[in-house]
Amino acid sequence: MEATISPNGGSVRERRGLEERFRDRVSPNSALSRKTVSYQGNRAAPGLRWMKYKEGFSRSLVDEFVSEFRPAAVLDPFSGIGTAPLVAAGKGIEATGIEIMPVGALVGRGIAEAANGLRRDTLEGAASELLADLESDADAHEYAFPHVRITEAAFPDETESAIAKARMFIDAVDDHATRALLDLACMTVLEDVSFTRKDGQYLRWDYRSGRNLRSRVHKGRIAPFAEALGGRLYQMLHDVDELKREYGGGRPEFIIGSSLELLRETPEASFDMALTSPPYANRYDYTRTYALELAWLGYGQGDFSKLRQSMLSATVENKPKTDWLRDVYGEDDALLSKAFRMYEDQGAVHEVLGILRQRVNELGNRHVVRLIEGYFLEMAVVVAELGRIIRPGGVVIMVNDNVRYHGEETPTDLILADFAERSGFVCENIWTLPRGKGNSSQQMRRFGRREIRKCVYKWTRTNG
Ligand SMILES: C[S@@+](CC[C@H](N)C(=O)[O-])C[C@H]1O[C@@H](n2cnc3c(N)ncnc32)[C@H](O)[C@@H]1O
Incomplete structure (x- = not known):
């Protein structure tokens, strides 16, 4: 049975809501493997094998x-x-x-x-x-x-x-x-x-x-x-x-x-x-x-x-880029404002952030909170831009991993799917790889073992 509270006793309502919304799009894809979505497949490839870019x-x-x-x-x-x-x-x-x-x-x-x-x-x-x-x-x-x-x-x-x-x-x-x-x-x-x-x-x-x-x-x-x-x-x-x-x-x-x-x-x-x-x-x-x-x-x-x-932003050292983005885009830029709104309205991100902020003293590094804020705000900008740059009928194929901090699963695949659907795409598929990643051993002891999805997504730009 699906848990109704998070490992830290917080709410999972927003995350369950997203799961419900995209349930029929998430499916395993046996044609994809860890090898194809990673550098392993390039080990013998001419040129690409010159640099071990893992x-x-x-x-x-x-x-x-x-x-x-x-x-x-x-x-x-x-x-x-x-x-x-x-x-x-x-x-x-x-x-x-x-x-x-x-x-x-x-x-x-x-x-x-x-x-x-x-x-x-x-x-x-x-x-x-x-x-x-x-x-x-x-x-x-x-x-x-x-x-x-x-x-x-x-x-x-x-x-x-x-x-x-x-x-x-x-x-x-x-x-x-x-x-x-x-x-x-x-x-x-x-x-x-x-x-x-x-x-x-x-x-x-x-x-x-x-x-x-x-x-x-x-x-x-x-x-x-x-x-x-x-x-x-x-x-x-x-x-x-x-x-x-x-x-x-x-x-x-x-x-x-x-x-x-x-x-x-x-x-x-x-x-x-x-x-x-x-x-x-x-x-x-x-x-x-x-x-x-x-x-x-x-x-x-x-x-x-x-x-x-x-x-x-993907490390605990990254500082917020909100002001910098406003400088780059201009204070009243419509696309930037829309991206910021997509981020602000994204319930699942804020559900996770709310729980982590309450537990900040227990986190291995308190700046994990800042990392998640920065990552999804900046990805909202990237996805909004893709919505503008990709022609109607065109596609986005994206490889990404979900993450979990302090036991709280952050469903990157579903959060980005929400951004995509607000940016003119239909999220058609979230293909899961045969086996996702487990927890760190420390997290496993505390929160038990559950898989984190590793996925390839397909979003199609609508004609509208
Ligand atoms: C997962 S890797 C992509 C690897 C690529 N698919 C390949 O086959 O080599 C993500 C890349 O994004 C780059 N990156 C990070 N922030 C970026 C930014 N703001 N603009 C452009 N590239 C960025 C990183 O340096 C890294 O090379």
């Missing part, structure tokens, strides 16, 4: 939806390494990706470059010269890896010098496409040659770094930089021909910036499909996970917190 979805997922709907123009407003724009553009479809993390956007651009412009022999020649340069005795004193606090002591000394040499070499390469790919190759091996490992929410430190003396992590053998880089360059050269076949049908546009700013500038009805996976409301901090890569790209200490604050 937050990505697979090319087969994109392929499936693009083949089914045959859109003329596709947008991914949270494009990561560009899986959706690359696959769509490869089929001759006009494709745009917006991504705030340059790490992801540069991978997408690099793959597009390899598929559309790059001359394989030029890259091969430059790659051999670079590797030979790394073997030479010369030192590169003019450059030092631009560490920030969380990357200090990340590399063995010899690696640090080899990285410096590579940087000096790459900066002197004339051919733009070759330079971009060599730069990308270096960026994508930084984790492998470091004392760190991307691990869920954290960057874990190997005890050999001397940085965290309590660490017991041993990564195993850490490859010298030249070896790791050589391996990546070999893989890139190997992939070029296949990339030209697969993604050579057109060049996607990758814009580096925030969708919270850029969607506003996108003309009305300019896309007939949005295929996307926004950050989940799960505290995951991209700037921490990709710290080495951001530092390589020249992000200084101040840039890190600026970037974190500009991203869609």
Whole structure:
């Protein structure tokens, strides 16, 4: 029997109401799997395998939806390494990706470059010269890896010098496409040659770094930089021909910036499909996970917190963007006012927030409340913008996870479906993946085990 009160003794009325409203749209979809909605499906994919961007979805997922709907123009407003724009553009479809993390956007651009412009022999020649340069005795004193606090002591000394040499070499390469790919190759091996490992929410430190003396992590053998880089360059050269076949049908546009700013500038009805996976409301901090890569790209200490604050709110560090959005849109902007109203009227969000505010002293981190407020307010803006940008008859396909804090389930799928239906869409399907995620072990002890839905949604833009 469905519980009538929440694990904290609060009301579930609003959440049950949403469940009732969308009950006939929620269904399992056996064609979808954890593999297709995650990076796992890209492990062997040419280009996409260069960077372990674990937050990505697979090319087969994109392929499936693009083949089914045959859109003329596709947008991914949270494009990561560009899986959706690359696959769509490869089929001759006009494709745009917006991504705030340059790490992801540069991978997408690099793959597009390899598929559309790059001359394989030029890259091969430059790659051999670079590797030979790394073997030479010369030192590169003019450059030092631009560490920030969380990357200090990340590399063995010899690696640090080899990285410096590579940087000096790459900066002197004339051919733009070759330079971009060599730069990308270096960026994508930084984790492998470091004392760190991307691990869920954290960057874990190997005890050999001397940085965290309590660490017991041993990564195993850490490859010298030249070896790791050589391996990546070999893989890139190997992939070029296949990339030209697969993604050579057109060049996607990758814009580096925030969708919270850029969607506003996108003309009305300019896309007939949005295929996307926004950050989940799960505290995951991209700037921490990709710290080495951001530092390589020249992000200084101040840039890190600026970037974190500009991203869609999904961490406890994110501060409210309400005033910032008013500045971007203008005080009386109709779309922004509508998005704010959608958020204010959303009963299930406020039911959860009300309970968490009452229990704030029991929360692992009190700013979880601010995270949920920010996430749904900002997603209301994104969904309202999609309602304006997607042509009548067009579709939005979105991958997202529900979340639970302090035992309170936050049905992201149903809340966003409500925003979508207030923005000119019909929520047609909320496809659940075969198995959702469980609780954290601590939460399980307290609140028992229930599954959290992991879903793919389909919203169709009405003709009205
Ligand atoms: C779940 S990942 C999407 C991965 C992508 N589907 C792929 O295959 O690589 C969400 C992405 O949204 C990006 N992001 C977060 N806030 C953003 C914003 N305000 N504007 C644009 N992108 C943002 C993150 O950097 C992250 O790459």
